[in-house]
Amino acid sequence: MDVQDVDFEELYQGTTPMGRKMPWDIGAPQPAVVALADAGEFTGDVLDIGCGLGDNSAFLASRGLHVTGLDGAPSALEQARARAAEKGLDIEFAVADATKLEGHEGRFDTVLDSALYHCLSEDERHQYLAALTRATRPGARLHLFAFSPQVPDAFPAPYLISEANLRETVGKDWTIERLEPTVYTTSMTPEELKQSVRQLLNVDPAGLDRLDTDADGRVLVPVWQLKATRR
Incomplete structure (x- = not known):
């Protein structure tokens, strides 16, 4: 999938063929993020970059952390604010370009x-x-999750990231302390994912059969989990 063809603002507005059923919207924090929080891996001022609908932000704020959620899609942030408000959480959400982060120097x-x-x-x-x-x-401290080359070809992934890429790019100014495979929980059952792939990409979804599911029947996608410390 060419990410350059993806309009995330339209996705969050629900005006694409995918509608409002987005694979990453599980309506809750990612289980891997919960595990990190349980291990005390989030401290101080926290930046949730590319926060989307803000469920990870809301979870971390509920743990008493000061969280800032930044994203490039205004419609995502509008929904994130509403979800946080429903939980009685006061979180700073703002539109930002992740490649610049102007106005946020030395904060997190x-x-x-x-x-x-x-x-x-x-x-x-x-x-x-x-x-x-x-x-x-x-x-x-940086905690990063990114699709690995173990993702099947039929899965609608923007880019698959190699271990070497992470070590070179992140390792320039950050010390990588952990880089290991894990899984990312999607909102879709196997059949829902296959139907979406057929509809959006017009490709054979047979390769998706090798993806595991969690106890709730949601597809689990292979990702890298990276932990690094800024030098």
């Missing part, structure tokens, strides 16, 4: 990238990491 102690990195081109990834370095304090 922890960064969560829950599936933004793999939506960026190679040049944009380098600009993005440079922006994260500017936006964080020395010693800041």
Whole structure:
């Protein structure tokens, strides 16, 4: 899937053939993010970059953390604010260009990238990491999830990210402490995912059969889980 053809604003407005059933909208924080929080991996001022509908932001704020959620799609942030308000949470949500992060210099102690990195081109990834370095304090922690090459060809993934790519790009200004495979929970059952692939991409979804599901029948997608510290 060519991410350059994806209009995320239209996706969040529900005006695409996908409607409002987006694979990443599980209506709750990612289980992997919950596990990180349980392990005390989020401290200080937290940036949820590419926050989308804000469920990870809301979860972290409910743990007493000061969270800022940034995204490029105004409609996503409008819905994120509404979801946070329903939970009685006061979270700063704002539109931002992840490759620049102007006005956010030196602010954050922890960064969560829950599936933004793999939506960026190679040049944009380098600009993005440079922006994260500017936006964080020395010693800041980065938690990043990105699609790995283990994702089947039929899955609508923007880019599949190699281990070498992460080590080179993130490793420039950050010390990688952990880089290992894990899974990312989607909102779709196998049949829903296959139907979406047929409708949107017009390709044979047979390769999706090898993806695992969780206890609720939701498809699990292979991703890298990276933890790094800013030097």
